[in-house]
Amino acid sequence: MRIRSTGTGRAMIWFVALAFCVPLAVMFGQDVNRGSSRAQAGEQVFKSACAACHGPDGRGTAKEIAGFERPRTFPDFTACDQTSPEPNVTWKDVITHGGPTRGFSDIMPSFSEALTSEQIDDVVAYLRSLCRNPHWPRGELNLPRALVTEKAFPEDEVVISTGMNATGAPGGTTHIFHEQRFGVRNQIEVDVPVNFQDQNHTWYGGIGDTTLGLKRVMFSKLQSESILRPSGSILSLFGGVILPTGNKARGFGTGTTTFETFAAFDQLFPTNTFIQTQFGADLPRHTDIAPQLIFFNTAIGQSFAANHGLGRLWSPMFEFLAARDLVDNAKTNWDVVPEMQVTISKRQHIRANLGVRVPVNNTSGRQIQVVFYLLWDWFDGRLNEGW
Numbered sequence: 001m002r003i004r005s006t007g008t009g010r011a012m013i014w015f016v017a018l019a020f021c022v023p024l025a026v027m028f029g030q031d032v033n034r035g036s037s038r039a040q041a042g043e044q045v046f047k048s049a050c051a052a053c054h055g056p057d058g059r060g061t062a063k064e065i066a067g068f069e070r071p072r073t074f075p076d077f078t079a080c081d082q083t084s085p086e087p088n089v090t091w092k093d094v095i096t097h098g099g100p101t102r103g104f105s106d107i108m109p110s111f112s113e114a115l116t117s118e119q120i121d122d123v124v125a126y127l128r129s130l131c132r133n134p135h136w137p138r139g140e141l142n143l144p145r146a147l148v149t150e151k152a153f154p155e156d157e158v159v160i161s162t163g164m165n166a167t168g169a170p171g172g173t174t175h176i177f178h179e180q181r182f183g184v185r186n187q188i189e190v191d192v193p194v195n196f197q198d199q200n201h202t203w204y205g206g207i208g209d210t211t212l213g214l215k216r217v218m219f220s221k222l223q224s225e226s227i228l229r230p231s232g233s234i235l236s237l238f239g240g241v242i243l244p245t246g247n248k249a250r251g252f253g254t255g256t257t258t259f260e261t262f263a264a265f266d267q268l269f270p271t272n273t274f275i276q277t278q279f280g281a282d283l284p285r286h287t288d289i290a291p292q293l294i295f296f297n298t299a300i301g302q303s304f305a306a307n308h309g310l311g312r313l314w315s316p317m318f319e320f321l322a323a324r325d326l327v328d329n330a331k332t333n334w335d336v337v338p339e340m341q342v343t344i345s346k347r348q349h350i351r352a353n354l355g356v357r358v359p360v361n362n363t364s365g366r367q368i369q370v371v372f373y374l375l376w377d378w379f380d381g382r383l384n385e386g387w
């Protein structure tokens, strides 16, 4: 069956079309900007309550005057590379409850008594105005990472993700991802898979095909700066090469170099609901060894934060994964993945996600897998910081 002649093929095309059109419609449907008057009010708050430590310009008061040793993570609010990855809600939490609420120094006091919630929102708007370059993608659009669907936001992250077969032959794969940002909108990425498999009652292990890639943000915009209900969208393109580092005879590699490309489009709605989509292709150099493949992944999720929206984040998600070899008579393989991501450290820079990947059609040879990852956003803090 070719894709154009099947019901699944048509369904997939409709699904792709819908997933891209709905967010675009929402994207142009709203634009609320009360930012500048807030920032003006916030400047007054900053001058009276914060400048003594953070300096009149937001870069920090000179050591001799401030009277405290600057923590390694002490912010320079004019440095966009430091501030843009932090969502407003993080700052609101720290200003309201003090540094220790996110595992920062207790030199940063709590302002829950001294300032109203409104005043804190104003001062956050003022702090935002200190980064003058609007091209840095905002941390609000850094949506919870799904187990399979790649996100559009560029990251400084290490992720160790393991899928274990729950049915069929015992075995699994652990992916070690390293992601690192550079410049305003770019990120490089390395993915080293390690396979372990029981083949006829003997266990074999070995690395699989390693991916090296580059991601670039093409477009990003916050439609609403609302601290608890932000919304916005982000689009990125990815290009990479998958090297044949895996042992083909063991089934751990394809035996040929493959080019991978995808687009990732993510939309955050004001209800803290989000949709992440990824549409791409794997193009092997030798198509007689491995077929070309197209894939379309979607993650739909909802975040719930404890402590009136400022605390630990729980993000249930549901992924739909579709992949199809570009050969005659191939079928589109569909998988679904229900999962739950949760932040572990107070700083929320260590997170875990657990889910089950269930093939829904063409199930022969495709196992149900339990998938789990641990994620470390190393830009936000060291492993032992932020607890």
Ligand code: HEC
Pocket: 045, 046, 049, 050, 051, 052, 053, 054, 070, 071, 072, 073, 074, 075, 086, 090, 091, 092, 094, 095, 099, 103, 104, 105, 106, 107, 108, 109, 111, 123, 124
């Ligand atoms: C007594 C000194 C002091 C005062 C007053 C103070 N801060 Fe801080 N603030 C700090 C220190 C020190 C840190 C760094 C904590 C760390 O990195 O461990 C900090 C961190 C922060 C952060 C965290 C940034 C991040 O990395 O997420 C924010 C936001 C912040 N301050 C905002 C404010 C605001 C707004 C005010 C005024 C309403 C204020 N601070 C008043 C000392 C102070």
